[in-house]
Amino acid sequence: xxxxxxxxxxxxxxxxxxxxxxxxxxxxxxxxxxxxxxxxxxxxxxxxxxxxxxxxxxxxxxxxxxxxxxxxxxxxxxxxxxxxxxxxxxxxxxxxxxxxxxxxxxxxxxxxxxxxxxxxxxxxxxxxxxxxxxxxxxxxxxxxxxxxxx
Numbered sequence: 001x002x003x004x005x006x007x008x009x010x011x012x013x014x015x016x017x018x019x020x021x022x023x024x025x026x027x028x029x030x031x032x033x034x035x036x037x038x039x040x041x042x043x044x045x046x047x048x049x050x051x052x053x054x055x056x057x058x059x060x061x062x063x064x065x066x067x068x069x070x071x072x073x074x075x076x077x078x079x080x081x082x083x084x085x086x087x088x089x090x091x092x093x094x095x096x097x098x099x100x101x102x103x104x105x106x107x108x109x110x111x112x113x114x115x116x117x118x119x120x121x122x123x124x125x126x127x128x129x130x131x132x133x134x135x136x137x138x139x140x141x142x143x144x145x146x147x148x149x150x
Contacts, residue, residue, distance in 0.1 A: 038145040039077050043067075049106035055116060055133055058145050059104050062131060063120075066097035077147050081139035084150025096122035114138035115148075 040057025043064040047056055058077060065073035071086050078084030100123025109115040114135035120128040132148045 044101045046101060046103040047106065048103060050108055051106040051116075054145055055106060056104075058133060058147065059118065059120075062147050062149075063097050063102055066091060066094050069094050074149070078150040079134055079136065079139070079146040079148055081136060081141050086150045090149055093120075093122065093126065093128050096124055096126040096128075099124035099126075112138070 038054030038058050039061045040054055041061035041064045043060035045056070045060055045063060051059075061073065061077045064070070065077065069091055074090060075084060075086050078086065102123060103121045105119040105121075107117040107119070109117060114137055116133045118129075118132050120131060122128070130149075133145050134148045135143060135145055137143050
């Protein structure tokens, strides 16, 4: 059985177009989540206090980004109004994040429903009180939660 050259070219074009469309869909999904969705990751964490909606998933992304020392991931979960400037100091707790299961206490601000205080107790006993979460509506943005870091 021989295939005509034009048939092979047509099949190759269909495969290329389908691959490009799939890549485009993934890029569109990533953009949509970055603008309209709260990022969520899988990372071991114990929760205390009152966490709602996507807040735990966002903090899991934060812990994962710290543990992996991933600047791009940390930037994607940080507040974007104004844009975060991630520096080496934002990775102070990287080793602590790798030390085991972290316990995070969520404490909603009683005077501001767009802000939640976090107390992050790493498995090695180190405590971080400097990373909190904010709903970007407080800054005039979309209703998505981001880490107040950077």
